[in-house]
């Protein structure tokens with residue numbers, strides 16, 4: 429047996445709780461147990477046909493070789509076009525790298541700006557990887573708890589208290605995973621002011637930017653004057669076009685950051701799949717009706733799930749974005765892990781324990797409404813029966 433130690437960097441980071449739950453669901457299903465899963469955070473829809481057709485056509489036309497590392501010009505131009513149309517933001521293809529999902533975009537973006545001793549401020553509950561990505565960049569994740577009584581919203585005043593001379597970046601996720609909250613424009617402006625005054629980057633994880641309900645709007649912080657030079661925008665096709673298995677996303681960043689990120693990207697993957705990029709390009713340039721229709725269906729499911737939580741008198745902050753609700757389970761007197769295990773065993777329903785999103789998530793569970801209304805009904809009726817026994 430080799431005596432050499434393995435990397436210390438990877439020792440510090442942990443595997444995703446979301447994937448852990450997914451594995452439990454898969455194991456149970458393999459044993460023939462029917463599980464209704466509110467755990468998977470991805471659309472259960474098929475990728476729209478016109479996108480699949482574009483990728484198939486690209487394969488048939490021999491698009492089977494490496495592309496430019498940054499991504500094809502056509503895809504990066506399509507990203508510019510979409511940002512112009514949707515946010516009136518003028519981008520240049522040179523500010524964009526097509527990545528293997530937004531996961532790679534956040535990873536290479538963070539590795540491009542972080543140095544040992546830097547601090548990355550992350551509101552908690554959080555998408556767990558943010559902490560790990562900071563540690564891999566030898567920076568310290570500085571978390572602060574979002575409060576249920578403040579609707580889990582970021583308050584720039586609160587954020588300010590965590591800014592130090594070592595703050596390098598703040599991670600802004602709106603719509604938010606796991607709470608489904610959307611940050612209003614006035615708060616975005618205050619965060620931008622603080623970033624400019626204290627000189628730090630904003631990493632905008634915008635993977636849910638089209639999943640908005642109750643009239644909520646997505647505001648790009650990059651539009652605030654003085655912010656383009658300090659904003660990294662993270663985009664994904666996974667959620668918007670139900671393409672999570674395709675593994676395609678992008679990083680938009682100032683040119684000096686892109687120059688560093690390109691090195692990370694080349695060393696890790698060289699370039700994204702050629703035919704996947706062709707599909708992604710069509711996703712952006714074709715009609716966006718498929719996105720609108722999918723979001724409408726998510727809204728229907730959201731309302732249905734919330735009505736069940738209301739009936740069960742389980743408190744929650746009404747989600748206005750993404751496809752999650754983060755109800756409080758404190759009144760049941762179980763930890764979030766115990767509660768999730770109980771539901772899996774008794775109700776045959778999977779949810780993600782809130783502590784999987786950091787300690788501030790304890791006392792909550794994440795429920796994704798990425799399943800049909802019929803499944804939501806069946807799952808919640810089973811939850812109601814099981815909760816009677818607690």
Ligand SMILES: Cc1ncc(COP(=O)(O)O)c(C=O)c1O
Nearest residue numbers: 529530531555605635664666677
């Ligand atoms: C907030 C957030 N960011 C990033 C990702 C990564 O998505 P992908 O790599 O599929 O683009 C996810 C996936 O669930 C997410 O919830």
